[in-house]
Amino acid sequence: MQRRDYLMQFPHNLFLINSSISLFHFMSYFFISFLNSFSILKLYTTFIISVCRLLERGNRN
Secondary structure, three states, X not given: OXXXXXXXXXXXXXXXXXXXXXXXXXXXXXXXXXHHHHHHHHHHHHHHHHHHHHXXXXXXX
């Protein structure tokens, strides 16, 4: 009887484990994409700053 109950609960447990793993994957993917966008934003801002410095240098000369 106990074994049958465990077998009936097993798919549910598997589903819980699966959902937690997928949630973890989703969170890690979101975190990685956020970091990537942040680094791209940093590159973009440094590029704009360097362009502004070049323009200032050109205006001085």
